[in-house]
């Protein structure tokens with residue numbers, strides 16, 4: 001679908017279009033779901049102009065305004081479900097991880113967050129009849145823990161390829177774009193360029209259906225130390241998460257973010273940990289999953305927050321050949 005150019009929008013001249021693009025607003029869709037404040041900052045235009053641009057983009061992109069319940073149901077029908085490789089895990093998530101959502105995985109070091117991320121970057125490429133999304137993946141790697149060798153190992157654990165196909169590790173690796181983020185500002189910029197990258201792939205046979213940020217909070221946590229900087233941190237994190245949500249909406253994609261836990265000193269009973277990121281992350285993530293280590297390869301995933309699924313737990317395994325029951 002050849003979309004209109006930014007320059008075609010009311011209030012957008014060539015200079016404004018350039019500024020918008022430079023700030024990551026590369027498509028009509030991206031602008032349609034932006035807030036006036038974001039455009040004011042990105043394009044140095046006034047509030048009124050920003051509102052006009054957004055209204056124009058909404059009209060052109062057919063996004064926005066109220067939707068009736070049946071229209072929402074129609075859009076929900078496009079929601080894809082991505083297999084984790086574990087039946088129990090899929091069932092916990094209502095059949096798989098949903099597109100148009102942000103899934104947050106939080107847990108201690110070694111709980112398996114990065115392992116799940118690797119597995120999903122593979123599974124998203126599988127055909128739909130195998131629980132995949134015929135898509136490709138983008139990974140924003142903030143901790144330098146992406147390992148192509150691990151992808152190759154996990155591919156050995158995939159179910160048999162459909163007739164006439166074989167699983168080629170090189171093919172899988174070609175469909176995973178990885179960028180290292182060196183600090184939180186860089187991470188924010190990478191999320192913006194991910195929108196670009198996905199835009200280019202949208203009409204292709206391998207649209208981007210998965211965006212991983214592993215870890216979404218580590219840089220923020222390391223850089224903003226002390227109470228005085230908390231508001232600033234939360235504001236930046238909030239912007240970042242909204243970019244991610246926008247990515248999910250525009251591309252009908254799944255966003256997977258990982259998060260650490262911190263000790264909660266005021267807990268004497270139960271589990272003395274809680275996720276980093278505070279309310280900002282808690283409110284933006286669509287699904288929150290808490291991962292815990294169990295015996296050996298076993299891991300426990302607990303669904304703690306979901307708009308439409310009951311809370312619950314499941315046990316799965318992280319094996320050399322990937323995620324299993």
Ligand code: GTP
Pocket residue numbers: 107108109110111112113114115116143145153260297318319320321
């Ligand atoms: P942090 O990023 O440090 O917070 O941890 P994480 O939650 O991302 O942990 P990660 O996903 O990296 O899990 C590491 C664990 O996965 C290891 O301790 C192993 O238990 C398991 N693991 C990693 N590679 C393999 C493998 O090749 N075979 C098996 N059986 N287990 C593996």
Ligand code: MG
Pocket residue numbers: 113114115143145214
């Ligand atoms: Mg990790």
